[in-house]
Amino acid sequence: MPGQLEFERPIEELAKKLDEVRAFMRQHGIDLSQEVARLEAELEQVTARVYGELTPWQRVQIARQPGRPTTLDYIRGLCSEFIELHGDRNFRDDPAVIGGIGLADGRPVTVIGTQKGRDTKENVYRNFGMAHPEGYRKALRLMKQAEKFGRPVVLFIDTAGAYPGMSAEERGQSEAIARNLLEMAGLRVPTISFVTGEGGSGGALGLGLTDRIYVLEYAWYSVIAPESAAAILWKDSTQGPRAAELMRIGARDLVELGVADGVIREPVGGAQKNPQEMVARVAEQALSALRELAQKPLEQLLAERYDKYRQIGVYSES
Amino acid sequence: MLKDLFYKKRHRYATVAQTDRRPKPEIPDEVPPRDVPKGLVEKCKGCGALLMARELQKHAYTCPHCDYHFPIGGPERLQLLLDDGSFEEFDAALSSEDPLGFPGYREKVEKAKQATNLAEGVVTGAGRIDGQALVVGVMDARFIMGSMGSAVGEKLTRAMEAALARQCPMVLFTASGGARMQEGILSLMQMAKTSAAVNRMHEAGILYVSVITHPTTGGVSASFASIGDIILAEPGALFGFAGRRVIEQTIRQKLPDDFQTAEFMLQHGMIDKVVHRKQMRDTLSAILRIHAARGWQDAGATGV
Numbered sequence: 123m124p125g126q127l128e129f130e131r132p133i134e135e136l137a138k139k140l141d142e143v144r145a146f147m148r149q150h151g152i153d154l155s156q157e158v159a160r161l162e163a164e165l166e167q168v169t170a171r172v173y174g175e176l177t178p179w180q181r182v183q184i185a186r187q188p189g190r191p192t193t194l195d196y197i198r199g200l201c202s203e204f205i206e207l208h209g210d211r212n213f214r215d216d217p218a219v220i221g222g223i224g225l226a227d228g229r230p231v232t233v234i235g236t237q238k239g240r241d242t243k244e245n246v247y248r249n250f251g252m253a254h255p256e257g258y259r260k261a262l263r264l265m266k267q268a269e270k271f272g273r274p275v276v277l278f279i280d281t282a283g284a285y286p287g288m289s290a291e292e293r294g295q296s297e298a299i300a301r302n303l304l305e306m307a308g309l310r311v312p313t314i315s316f317v318t319g320e321g322g323s324g325g326a327l328g329l330g331l332t333d334r335i336y337v338l339e340y341a342w343y344s345v346i347a348p349e350s351a352a353a354i355l356w357k358d359s360t361q362g363p364r365a366a367e368l369m370r371i372g373a374r375d376l377v378e379l380g381v382a383d384g385v386i387r388e389p390v391g392g393a394q395k396n397p398q399e400m401v402a403r404v405a406e407q408a409l410s411a412l413r414e415l416a417q418k419p420l421e422q423l424l425a426e427r428y429d430k431y432r433q434i435g436v437y438s439e440s
Numbered sequence: 441m442l443k444d445l446f447y448k449k450r451h452r453y454a455t456v457a458q459t460d461r462r463p464k465p466e467i468p469d470e471v472p473p474r475d476v477p478k479g480l481v482e483k484c485k486g487c488g489a490l491l492m493a494r495e496l497q498k499h500a501y502t503c504p505h506c507d508y509h510f511p512i513g514g515p516e517r518l519q520l521l522l523d524d525g526s527f528e529e530f531d532a533a534l535s536s537e538d539p540l541g542f543p544g545y546r547e548k549v550e551k552a553k554q555a556t557n558l559a560e561g562v563v564t565g566a567g568r569i570d571g572q573a574l575v576v577g578v579m580d581a582r583f584i585m586g587s588m589g590s591a592v593g594e595k596l597t598r599a600m601e602a603a604l605a606r607q608c609p610m611v612l613f614t615a616s617g618g619a620r621m622q623e624g625i626l627s628l629m630q631m632a633k634t635s636a637a638v639n640r641m642h643e644a645g646i647l648y649v650s651v652i653t654h655p656t657t658g659g660v661s662a663s664f665a666s667i668g669d670i671i672l673a674e675p676g677a678l679f680g681f682a683g684r685r686v687i688e689q690t691i692r693q694k695l696p697d698d699f700q701t702a703e704f705m706l707q708h709g710m711i712d713k714v715v716h717r718k719q720m721r722d723t724l725s726a727i728l729r730i731h732a733a734r735g736w737q738d739a740g741a742t743g744v
Contacts, residue, residue: 203726207670209709216709223730230733256709267669270645272735312736416736 127183130391133172136165173391176340179363181372182348184340185319189394191401193220193235193278196318199401200226200276200408201233209260213293216257218249218285219329221264223273227409232268234261234329235278238319252285255298258328262302269310274415276408277315277329282347284325299328306331307431312415312423316386316404317341317373318393333427334411335381337373338400339388343381344371380434484508486676500717509674509717511654513556514563514578517613521576521721526568531598535559536591538622545622552583560591561616564599566606569721572728575603577612581655585617588660592620593630596664600637600648609647609728614665618658631663638664647731649724652679652702652711670727672715673702679711 126134140161147154176184197204201224208215221234236253239245261277268275284295306313313332321330321343337343346354349362351369376382386403389396415423482491486508496503500520501510512520518527535553538545553559561583566575577599579586588596596612603610619627641648650668652661655678662681665671673679680700688695698704702714715723 203730205713205723205726205730207712208706209711211666212709214709215707223727225730225733227739228733229736229739230730260709270642270669271647271731272645274736412736413739416739 127180127187129172129176129180133165133169133391136161136168140165169390177363178342178366178372179348181340182342182362182366184392184394185338185342187392187394188240189397190280190319191393191397191404192240193237193280193318195397195401196235196278196316196404197222197224197233199405200224201231202226202228204233207264210256210263212256212259214254214256216249216254216260217247218251218253218281219257219261221261223264223268226276226405226412229412230271230273231412232264232273232275233278234264234275236281236325236329238280249285251281252283253281253325253328254285254287254290255293255295258284258298258302261329262298262305265302265305265309265313272311274312274314274412275309275332276412277313277332279315279317279321279326279329279343280319280341281322281325282320283322284328299324302328303331307427308424310420310424312412312418313427314408314411314415316408317343317382318404320347322347331431333415333423333430334383335376336384336386336404336407336411337376337382338386338393338404339373340392341373342366342371343376344369482510485510502717507675507716509654509676511581511615513582514558514580517578518563518565518567518576520717521724522567522569523571527565527576528567529563529565530602531564531595532559534591534595536589536623539590539626540622540624542622542624548584548622556580556582558583560595561586561588562592562595564595564602566602566608569728570725572725572732573606573608574728575599575606575608575610577610579613579615579653579660581615581617581653584620586615586660587617587620587627588630588634589620589623589627590630593627593633596630596634597637600634600641603646603648604641604644607644607646609649609731610641611649611651611724612664612668613651613653614656614660615653616656616658616660616665618660628659631659634664635667638667642669647728649727651715651720651724652677652705654678657681657683666710670712671710672713672720672723673705673711674717674720675702675714677702679705 143154143157143161204222204224206220206222218236219234220237223230223232236251237248238251239248265275284290284299314334315330315332317326317337319341321341323346326343348365348369348371349359351365352361353359355365370379373382373385377385386407389399393400480493482493482496484491484503484506486503487506489503489505491503496510501512501516502508536549558580562577562579564577566573577596600610619631638648648668649670649672650665652665652671652673654674654676656665657678657680661679678700679702684695684699702711705711706714
């Protein structure tokens, strides 16, 4: 089983045993249906237990599993027709961010997202989904284009963070993210974002100041990746699990903290177990949000967007 | 021993030229593209294959072996692009004057007219792609390198104003060596004039797609070619500001082979998409379709 996680082992072992018994039955013509039924019941029980009691760290591991749908998969699910557009008109086309125009349910949308690779080669090309400034600037160019033509924007976020490297600093990583926040706050079309896996800090927020934020069940979104937080707080990056517990980075936490607008349920065990199902659920949520937001007068949309972020934060005054 | 230290045997290595399996189209610099293939047999400049004229036509004037895109003129382009019989030409009679009394200019224009059967270096008009109305302009590199003088600038500006008046998208195929020397500052100002018209379209929310074809350089690349809402390009098309020779002489370095090609410019963020000539019509059709699709206002909140 590729990409199997440690805590999933009991499930995999039972499933394997079940397969063996079935094969034995077929081969020898012996009726073992009682044994099969017993194993099936046990498998169901164990599966429910394992995935029902996931720790925050285990969720992080699921969010990073290979085989989860990527932005391109979600675009294929959402759009009947899609034309990818490239480049920031400035320095470079960043393969870590993709974007373009398409038809969703027959209506025009601009779709943008970070793109992780499916294998090592593609990951090198995509820089593991970590964007350079030109990636954010391409996204902004496409968002301004969407604004010009009155198209809503759907964004998919799955990134460990904005690329932390010399090249990125030289070209103004901070400015690029900040500029996106500034422009997205005032973008005169509806915007929706989905955190589909990792929501790594400013790298995620640079595409995420939107009217609606939906988070997949096992996705995380935080000021920093848990192991990096551990490295900073306790000078020990192996303490990631502890940081994950403390930082409230999961989908439900994000809703409770007033950041996310909804959680999208994942197939049992995570999106990678049934990518098609996941893609369909996300597309459905996107369409329903697009329809809903289109009903709002522009001034109301912008005022609500301001309020959404205006209200985030906890403090006391005395 | 000591001698060995000083006269160490040099290893000799055979040097093997790095060969790209797919032959790259040769990008001539400041050499006028050849006429549209007229003979029975044409030799591909990309891979040297001999192609029958009819075969070439069937492949939209691209090489079926190496995808080299042969330069084509306005009429061929419009035929590949538009619905049959939908083209309605604008300003067919508009042509150049000789504002500076530049020696030999009138003759040069006259010769170009004779050779191309065109009045100027750009054909403009209205047409349809899959029934979708648009205003279209096609520059023709055979006409004094597709250079832009007052006439080209005026025709393009009028076409953009027509797109504004008709409230329909504008698609412009660029091919030009740049501003036309023989009209001096008036040529340069056509960059300003056309760009101001692009701004009018922009402010009115008119979709403007520029399509870079070989070669698009100088003043044309530094004005309306580079400011499309969407910029497409044909494979291998030269797209840049200064010519290769000028740059090489200035910096005294050899430039990479793919320098300023459409693919190079795509990597450097200047182009949205490189589109094979055979897919150009369908791609533009899809862009127009997405652009014209009904918005979300009446999609209705289903409350799912």
